[in-house]
Amino acid sequence: xxxxxxxxxxxxxxxxxxxxxxxxxxxxxxxxxxxxxxxxxxxxxxxxxxxxxxxxxxxxxxxxxxxxxxxxxxxxxxxxxxxxxxxxxxxxxxxxxxxxxxxxxxxxxxxxxxxxxxxxxxxxxxxxxxxxxxxxxxxxxxxxxxxxxxxxxxxxxxxxxxxxxxxxxxxxxxxxxxxxxxxxxxxxxxxxxxxxxxxxxxxxxxxxxxxxxxxxxxxxxxxxxxxxxxxxxxxxxxxxxxxxxxxxxxxxxxxxxxxxxxxxxxxxxxxxxxxxxxxxxxxxxxxxxxxxxxxxxxxxxxxxxxxxxxxxxxxxxxxxxxxxxxxxxxxxxxxxxxxxxxxxxxxxxxxxxxxxxxxxxxxxxxxxxxxxxxxxxxxxxxxxxxxxxxxxxxxxxxxxxxxxxxxxxxxxxxxxxxxxxxxxxxxxxxxxxxxxxxxxxxxxxxxxxxxxxxxxxxxxxxxxxxxxxxxxxxxxxxxxxxxxxxxxxxxxxxxxxxxxxxxxxxxxxxxxxxxxxxxxxxxxxxxxxxxxxxxxxxxxxxxxxxxxxxxxxxxxxxxxxxxxxxxxxxxxxxxxxxxxxxxxxxxxxxxxxxxxxxxxxxxxxxxxxxxxxxxxxxxxxx
Ligand code: ADP
Ligand code: ZN
Numbered sequence: 117x118x119x120x121x122x123x124x125x126x127x128x129x130x131x132x133x134x135x136x137x138x139x140x141x142x143x144x145x146x147x148x149x150x151x152x153x154x155x156x157x158x159x160x161x162x163x164x165x166x167x168x169x170x171x172x173x174x175x176x177x178x179x180x181x182x183x184x185x186x187x188x189x190x191x192x193x194x195x196x197x198x199x200x201x202x203x204x205x206x207x208x209x210x211x212x213x214x215x216x217x218x219x220x221x222x223x224x225x226x227x228x229x230x231x232x233x234x235x236x237x238x239x240x241x242x243x244x245x246x247x248x249x250x251x252x253x254x255x256x257x258x259x260x261x262x263x264x265x266x267x268x269x270x271x272x273x274x275x276x277x278x279x280x281x282x283x284x285x286x287x288x289x290x291x292x293x294x295x296x297x298x299x300x301x302x303x304x305x306x307x308x309x310x311x312x313x314x315x316x317x318x319x320x321x322x323x324x325x326x327x328x329x330x331x332x333x334x335x336x337x338x339x340x341x342x343x344x345x346x347x348x349x350x351x352x353x354x355x356x357x358x359x360x361x362x363x364x365x366x367x368x369x370x371x372x373x374x375x376x377x378x379x380x381x382x383x384x385x386x387x388x389x390x391x392x393x394x395x396x397x398x399x400x401x402x403x404x405x406x407x408x409x410x411x412x413x414x415x416x417x418x419x420x421x422x423x424x425x426x427x428x429x430x431x432x433x434x435x436x437x438x439x440x441x442x443x444x445x446x447x448x449x450x451x452x453x454x455x456x457x458x459x460x461x462x463x464x465x466x467x468x469x470x471x472x473x474x475x476x477x478x479x480x481x482x483x484x485x486x487x488x489x490x491x492x493x494x495x496x497x498x499x500x501x502x503x504x505x506x507x508x509x510x511x512x513x514x515x516x517x518x519x520x521x522x523x524x525x526x527x528x529x530x531x532x533x534x535x536x537x538x539x540x541x542x543x544x545x546x547x548x549x550x551x552x553x554x555x556x557x558x559x560x561x562x563x564x565x566x567x568x569x570x571x572x573x574x575x576x577x578x579x580x581x582x583x584x585x586x587x588x589x590x591x592x593x594x595x596x597x598x599x600x601x602x603x604x605x606x607x608x609x610x611x612x613x614x615x616x617x618x619x620x621x622x623x624x625x626x627x628x629x630x631x632x633x634x635x636x637x638x639x640x641x642x643x644x645x646x647x648x649x650x651x652x653x654x655x656x657x658x659x660x661x662x663x664x665x666x667x668x669x670x671x672x673x674x675x676x677x678x679x680x681x682x683x684x685x686x687x688x689x690x691x692x693x694x695x696x697x698x699x700x701x702x703x704x705x706x707x708x709x710x711x712x713x714x715x716x717x718x719x720x721x722x723x724x725x726x727x728x729x730x731x732x733x734x735x736x737x738x
Contacts, residue, residue, distance in 0.1 A: 119144070122165045126194045128691075128713035133158045135313035139285065140165050143248060148308035149285040150254070150299055154315045155429060156410075156436035159287045160187065163250035166285075167224050168196060172245035173217060176226045178252040179265055179405070182386060184226040186408045190685045191224055195715030200226035201237065214240050229256075229267035232274040241274075246282055249275065251303060253405070254286035258298035263405065272304040284308075289432070290425050315428075315505045319435045321442045322497040323517025324490070330418055330446045331359060335366050337416060337444070338396055344413035345395045349430055351419035351454055353400060359418060360398040373399035390682045392673065404430060409682065410437040411689045416444050420451040420491060422458060423483035424504050427490070437688040444517075447491040449590065455484055492594055494523055494631040525629045529621070531581070531592050532628040535559065536601060536618045538577040545575070549611030552604075556589050595630035664731050665696040671727050675720060686720060687711055699728050 119140050123129050132140075135153055142149045143166040153159050167174035178184050184200040191198035199213040199222045216222045217240070225244075231237045251257075257268035275284060286299050286308070300308060327333035334348055350356045353374040360372040371385040371394040388394040390409050397403065401421065415434040421427045427445070435441030459480045490500050497516040499509040513519050538559050542550050550570075557564060558572040561579025572578060581589065596602045601621060603613045620626035669683075669692055676683040687695075691711030700706040706725060707717050 117169060119165050119169060122168050123161065125714045126164075126168060126196055127161060128707070128709070128711045128716060129161075130708075130710060135311055136162050136165075138309065138311055142309040143283050143285050144169060146283050148283055148305040150296065150305060150308045150310045151285065151287050152296065152310075152312040153287070153289060154313070154317060155289045155432035156317065156438075157289075157313055159252070159289075162287065163248065163285050164191065164196065164224060166248055170247040171223075172247035173222060174224050174248040174250060175241070175246055176224060176250045176252060177229050177232065177268075177271060178226050179229060179256055179263075179268075180253075181228065182383075183252075183405075183408060184228070186390070186682065186685070188224075188226060189681045190408070193679075193681060193685050193716060193719070194713055196224060197222050198224040198226070201231055202226075202228035203230060217244055220245075229265060229271065232267075233270050238274075238277060242279055246278060248282055249278075249284045251284065251286045253288060254299045254303065255288040255290055255295050257302045258295045260292070260294045260298060269302060272302060275304060281306075290429055315502055315507055316498065316509075317432060317435065318513075318515070319438055319440050320431065321440070321515050321517075322431070322501070323442070323444045324447050324497065325444055325517070326447050330448070331362055333446060334359065334416055334418065335363060335368070337414070338363065338368050339366070341414060343395070345389075345392060345409070345411055346414035346416065347397045347399060347404065347412060347430075347433060348416045348418055349399060349401060349403075349421070351400070351421075351451070351458075355418060356398050356400055363396060363398065368396055369394045370396040370398055373397060373403040375400065375402045391676065392683050401426060401430060404433055407433065408436075409433075410684045411439070412436065412441065413439070414442045414444070416446065418446055420445060420447055420455060420487060422455040422480065423487050424490060424501065425483070427487065428501060428505070437684070437690045439689055439693070445491065452484075452488055455487070456481070459484060492598075494518055521633055523631050523633060526632055527627065528592055528595065528630045529626075529628045531584070532596060532601065532621050534577065534580050535592060535596060536614060536622055538575070538580070539602065539612060539614055540618075540622065541575045541577050542572070543614060546570075549605060549613055551609060551611055552593065555612055556586065556593075560584065560586070560589070591630065591632065596628070599628070601628070664699075664728070665692055667727055667731055668692045668695055668724065671723060675723065687716070695724060695728065699732060700725065701729065 117125070119137070120132075123132065134157075135151065136158055139149050139151045139162040143163065151159065151162060163174060163176065176187075178187070181202045181204045184202060188198045188200050197216075199216050201210055201213050205213075213222070213225070217225050227237065251271060253263070256263050256265040257271070258264065275281065284303065284305060286303055286305060288295075288299070296310065299305070325333065338346070348359065350359060353376045356372050356374050360370050363370040371388050373382055373385050377385070385394075385397075386403070386407070389397040390407065412434045415431045417427070417430070421430065431443035434443055459477060486504060490497065493500050496509070496512050496519050498513040499511045502509040535555070539555060542555060542558070554566065554570070554572065557567045558575060558578055559581040561573075561582045563573075567573060593602065597604060599617070600615045601618050603615045605611050605613050621628055672683050672686050672692065675686055679686070688711050691709055694709045694711075698705070698709065700709060703717060703721050703725070706712055706721050707714070712721075
């Protein structure tokens with residue numbers, strides 16, 4: 117069998133996605149691989165197809181039990197014998213899996229990294245015909261990465277103890293140059309093929325919103341997307357609790373996940389979400405790594421994450437089935453303070469020296485700045501993200517909040533003159549400079565202690581912007597900073613400095629503008645309402661044409677319940693949509709649907725073909 121036949125036969129896909137082919141070829145030829153591919157790109161197939169073609173056993177090191185179990189279920193559905201070994205199993209389950217592997221009844225064996233060191237597993241591995249080792253979430257080996265796991269450091273020693281060195285494939289969705297080097301070094305990869313596929317996810321729509329009432333926004337958003345499954349990420353457990361309660365009170369089938377819940381409840385809630393019993397998951401960032409649910413239609417961020425790596429990974433859990441999906445970040449300035457607080461007061465990493473720890477925090481603050489930049493930019497959001505991950509981009513994607521939004525240029529020359537001359541006065545009086553708070557208080561004529569103690573009320577610029585609300589003030593300052601009129605100078609207490617361009621405004625009457633959204637707050641709310649009725653209309657129009665899709669989705673749920681697997685393991689939404697559109701009548705037609713492999717066609721084909729035939733027969737002819 118060749119690799120394309122394997123792709124078609126087992127996974128039901130007609131063509132490879134970018135990056136899959138070279139990775140598979142390299143592994144088949146016995147070469148190590150480091151593949152950096154975004155979430156949803158199809159990394160699993162990169163080692164599962166070689167597993168099928170190489171025969172013997174492919175070991176997959178994977179950090180999360182939930183992920184393993186889903187993958188094993190999915191592989192079995194596809195007709196590939198698989199099993200897993202991890203600490204969450206009882207003795208009997210572990211022995212059964214081992215026996216199955218020894219009998220040759222297991223093509224893919226998932227194993228938790230802690231297992232690798234145990235003598236029992238080493239003895240088992242020595243007796244198995246291991247032909248390939250895949251390391252999933254390989255960035256966990258690096259302390260530079262977000263999810264460092266010490267047990268990953270043992271993988272190299274394990275590889276060395278196998279009877280013979282087999283090709284190793286390392287896979288991750290997030291890796292800067294530094295992390296890539298760490299993976300190669302710490303896993304001991306030998307002359308690996310290093311492949312990074314594009315990070316762009318064209319089916320994802322990105323937006324940043326600044327709603328006054330976030331809770332209300334989330335509630336309306338979810339009600340606007342009936343029947344859709346999504347995740348709402350919050351910064352704290354407390355927010356998860358209160359938001360989840362509110363949503364339920366509004367009749368939304370939501371569940372929750374955070375590290376403060378009992379393991380049992382976490383597992384149950386996760387399962388409810390994965391099996392589509394609850395369509396909304398409200399969670400902290402403890403949720404999601406290894407969640408392999410492909411039909412997530414939206415990911416909302418109630419709070420801003422602390423860096424873009426986290427954001428892109430979390431947002432990237434939307435739309436893995438390739439369907440259109442939305443990623444909306446709800447920004448407020450308070451989030452910046454919260455994130456800063458977490459970074460500055462976070463737990464020390466005991467494995468780092470104080471100096472290293474200091475450096476790590478400084479790096480984290482830098483990353484935070486770029487994250488805030490994403491929230492504030494008026495440029496294309498996709499372009500911003502891709503640039504951050506080192507990819508160039510044309511700069512106008514047409515599918516993000518900023519590309520679609522209306523912006524206007526507002527003349528802020530007068531305001532800029534006031535602010536900059538205020539800053540100039542402060543610089544003269546306080547050569548060391550003062551922070552942004554002092555400047556704003558002075559300009560707004562505040563009577564607070566610090567302002568008065570410093571004598572800022574004696575400056576001629578004191579109170580010249582009395583009537584400007586603080587939020588508006590912030591926007592002016594952001595705009596001036598973005599354009600280089602003001603430079604923030606770092607240090608423990610950041611101060612503001614006049615930029616070189618400021619002179620032009622102060623002395624030569626140069627014009628300053630600011631790009632901002634065309635809609636004011638009130639208009640935005642009206643717009644949301646209008647959008648809502650538009651969505652409702654669209655949804656109504658869709659249901660008319662989509663009832664076959666609905667019917668197939670119901671059938672999928674029934675089958676999922678009966679077979680005890682998550683619904684998307686049977687067929688993705690994309691596959692159902694294609695069935696509804698093409699209405700296959702024969703098994704041959706059915707197998708031409710992307711996502712329908714041989715085993716699934718045999719197992720489910722009859723039921724789906726019957727449903728489609730019945731539906732077509734009942735339809736009035738026109
Ligand atoms: P990753 O592990 O990279 O996040 P997955 O391996 O879970 O991504 O794959 C994501 C989705 O893409 C799955 O639903 C999978 O069936 C689908 N997929 C993988 N390869 C292909 C392909 N060549 N053509 C179409 N769909 C694919
Ligand atoms: Zn864009």
